[in-house]
Amino acid sequence: MIELILFFKIIAAIIAIESKNLLSAIVSLGAVGFALAIIMVFLNAPDVAIVQVLVEVVLLVILVRATLHRDLTDLKGKREFFVKVFGIVAVGAFFLGIAWGLISLPVFGSFPETAVSVAVPSEWYLAHGLRQTGISNIVTAVLLDYRAYDTLGEVTVLFSAILGAVVILRKKR
Amino acid sequence: MNILPLFILIPIGAAFALSTFDILKQERKKVLVSNITAAAACLALTVLAVMQIGKTGTFEMGGWSIPIGISLVLDGFSAPVLVITGLVSLMCAVFSFSYMDMYSGREKFFSLFLLMVAGMNGLVLTSDIFNLYVFMELAAVSSFALVAYGTMKEELEAAFKYLVLSGVGTVFILMGIALTYGHTRNLSMVFIYNALSSGSAGSGMYLAAGFFMVGFGIKAALIPFHAWLPDAHPAAPAPVSAMLSGVLIKTAGIYAMVRVLFLLFAADLSVASMLLRTLGVLSLMIGVLLALGQWDFKRLLAYHSVSQMGYIALAFGIGTPLGIAAGLFHLLNHSVFKSLLFLNAGAVFYRTSTRDLRDMGGLNAVMPVTGYTSMIASLSIAGLPPFNGFWSKLLIIIAAIQAGYLWLGLWAVLGSILTLASFAKVQRYAFVGEIKDKFKEIKEVPLPMAFSMIFLAVLCVLMGILLVPGIRAVVLDGAAEVLLNPSNYIRIATGGMP
Amino acid sequence: MNNMPLAYGLAMILFAVGLYGVVCKKNAVKIIISLLIMENAVNLFILLIGYRKDGIAPVMVKGQEASEFASMAVDPLAQAIVITSIVIGLSIVALMIAIAIRLYDRYKTFDTSKMKDLKG
Known part of the structure; x- marks a missing residue:
């Protein structure tokens, strides 16, 4: 099932990159994002799916607003030849590396198995999360208690981006 | 009391406070209060770092x-980097007092x-690779906005290029983190x-290291990932260029790269060091050759930043x-x-446009x-005695x-000669020679700018004393202990217990 | 027995599609879209790594045994870092769009190959 949606997602991604009209590219990007949200539901990640849907909606609105009333056609002209060749060669080399590298990963769906023997913090979170933090949603427990410092950084990044956008869009130099 | 969190809390708190200064009505008051807050925060960071x-x-x-x-975790590698970050940011903040008069929105x-x-x-400071990613993005996102600060054509274009390449680097680093997590949980x-030391993780860790290498290579602007730097650093306002070239490419690039690579390959460093040396020599030579033709x-x-980053990567690659x-x-x-040279360029631009x-x-x-400060800095970067650049290049050779690696030493000498040229x-x-008529009337830059340039020039002269054995043992040798022998790092990170 | 090559491999293909777009496209909006696709692929990959076959969501319901829950739920840490990285990706892209809008104001086009004020 996941693979089926993934196929669909890749096709949508290719359409988003190759379509001639910017608005339809953005709509296809929406399809990619929402497909990811559906996959997340299948992967038992409801919280992440909610965040993904929210972020995708915000992004699509910003992107449509940014491109509306502007030049919508994609550009026809040829990009320099060697750039295209470089791109294809890079992607090809990339795949060889991936195919070789993925072999040693634990098989899909086998969490918490690891390639090496070591303590796994996720198991700790699952086993002791409710008792230690009093939160029944363990993802929230990790985000807001165990790794709250990450969340502080994340919020600061968001603040920084908003401040940056305000600075960039201001009228005076 | 442990003061390590203050290194993050002071600047974040000051930044949040600064963003509320918009309520001050008078522009003059706003500028004054912003200046004082920023300089105080940077000064506090510098003092705290020196104490560490x-x-x-x-x-x-x-x-x-x-x-x-x-x-x-504070160890022998992070402490000196913290000091230099605090010091350069303090000097750049002082420089901005006058320089940023040509832009609006001081508090932002x-x-x-x-x-x-x-x-x-x-x-x-962090000892967690995902946390490293989060804070790297904090530094990167604010630097994007700072590069585009002038919002003219050149700045925007450079910032966009920087954003795209840096964004790709970010995604690569995240993929490396994902693979590492998949192997070790x-x-x-x-x-x-x-x-990793308890069992062989196999080919996947090499793939992860490859992703890290590309990602951090982009952040550090090592050749062939350097394309954004020669656009982004010149386009930014001078104090920001000084920060980007002075500390950002080092902390987010080389520091993070060395930390992660030496950790992933602690068992066998030969491949990672070979890659670092190769990238280093490439950046060192191509960077300086490209610099020669610039006006x-x-x-x-x-x-030259690309070229000097090559020296640093080369030195870490020697291992x-x-x-x-x-x-x-x-x-x-x-x-x-x-950073002194970029401030010099900014001072010249401030007066001559x-x-x-x-x-x-x-x-x-x-x-x-x-x-004269630019003269000192030029001699320093070219590696002439008795300035600091000479001592470090000598040490590298x-x-x-x-x-x-006799050849590496030769390349380093050759690069140094080209830098001098x-x-x-x-x-x-x-700076030397006959002055043009249109510039006869200009004056020296205002006091804050002159102060930060003089301070950095004095540092250029004095930093050779870091090589005095007693001082060197405290400042420079700690890094090798934690990098080459991760058990030392683990001892520090777990609070002294073996 | 396992479908690992397919799921992981498809996520990597998505990553490569995005990489191709960033390298080869010259429309600023298309570059932003490609970068978003790459971020999407990485987030998906992290979640795939933390997946447990026939698992349940890491949210405890009333009356569930802690040990039984711990042996069934999927990885909460992977989900937590995906949430963080989604928000960080949003910040980067928001900034990119702001710069792209400003670039359009200056050049009246999204074509990056026409923006040639910078030499080299």
Whole structure:
């Protein structure tokens, strides 16, 4: 099932990159994002799916607003030849590396198995999360208690981006 | 009391406070209050960092010990980098007092500036690779906005290029983190090392290392990933260029790269060091060759940043204790003289409104402080005694020859000679000789700008004393201990217990 | 027995599609879209790594045994870092769009190959 949606997602991604009209590219990007949200539901990640849907909606609105009333056609002209060749060669080399590298990963769906023997913090979170933090949603427990410092950084990044956008869009130099 | 969290909390708190200063009605008051807040925050960071030299320590965020939580770790590698970050940001903040008069929105500028400092401090101190990613993005996102601060064509275009390449780098780093996590189910550096040393993880870790290499290579602007730097660094306002070239590419690039690579490959460093040396020599030579033909002052400096980053990568790639000490020493020195050079370029631009070397000439006569400090910095970057650049380059060459890489030593010498030629050109066209008529009336730059340039120039002269054995043992040798022998790092990170 | 090559491999193909777009496209909006696709692929990959076959969501319901829950739920840490990285990706892209809008104001086009004020 996941693979089926993934196929669909890749096709949508290719359409988003190759379509001639910017608005339809953005709509296809929406399809990619929402497909990811559906996959997340299948992967038992409801919280992440909610965040993904929210972020995708915000992004699509910003992107449509940014491109509306502007030049919508994609550009026809040829990009320099060697750039295209470089791109294809890079992607090809990339795949060889991936195919070789993925072999040693634990098989899909086998969490918490690891390639090496070591303590796994996720198991700790699952086993002791409710008792230690009093939160029944363990993802929230990790985000807001165990790794709250990450969340502080994340919020600061968001603040920084908003401040940056305000600075960039201001009228005076 | 443990002061490690203050390195992140002071700049973030000051940045949040600064963003509320918009309520002040008068522009003059706003500027004054912003200046004082930013300088005080940077000064506090510098003082705290200097106090930490030679110490080690750890702090568990939220009271959760690793691997359950995240902890900050101070060791022999992070302490000197913290000091130089604080020092350069203090000088750039003081420089901005006058320089940023040509732009509006002082409180927003300093807010972004301090967020960038917070990001760098955070990524230097953290012992968790995902946390490193978060703080690297904090530094990167604020630097994007700072590069585009002027919102003119050139700035926007450079910022867009920087954003795209840096965004790709970010995604690569995240993919590396994902692969590492998949193999070890851990994000804490200590436990990743424990996991990898307890059994062979196989080809996947090489793939992860490849992703990290590309990602951090882009952040550090090593050739062939350097395309964004010669655009982004010249386009930014001068104090921001000085911060980007002076500390950001080092903390987010080389520091993070060395930390992660030496951790993933702790068992066998040969492949990683070979890659670092290759990238280093490439950047060192191509960077300086590209710099030779430049006429734009700041662009020339930016290409020299690529070249000097090559020296640092090369020194870390040698992989002996002396090589690592030399790399750290050159990292510190380059922060000082490259930020000084960018401030010089900014001072010239402030008075003459040009960055083209052919338009300048004889500026020593009207701007003596700028002229003579740039002379010191040029001699320093070219590696002439008795300035700091000479000592660190000498140390790199000695380390290379000691480790049996005669050719690397030769390349380093050749690069140094070309650097000298390039800076002879800068001095000849910009500062020495006959002054042009249109520049006869200009004055020396205001006091804050002159102060920060003089301070950095004095540092250029004095930093050679880091090589005095007693001082060197405290400042420079600690890095090799934690990098080459991760069990030392683990001892520090777990609070002294073996 | 396992479908690992397919799921992981498809995520990597998505990553490569995005990489191709960033390298080869010259429309600023298309570059932003490609970068978003790459971020999407990485987030998906992290979640795939933390997946447990026939698992349940890491949210405890009333009356569930802690040990039984711990042996069934999927990885909460992977989900937590995906949430963080989604928000960080949003910040980067928001900033990119702001710069792209400003670039359009200056050049009246999204074509990056026409923006040639910078040499080299």
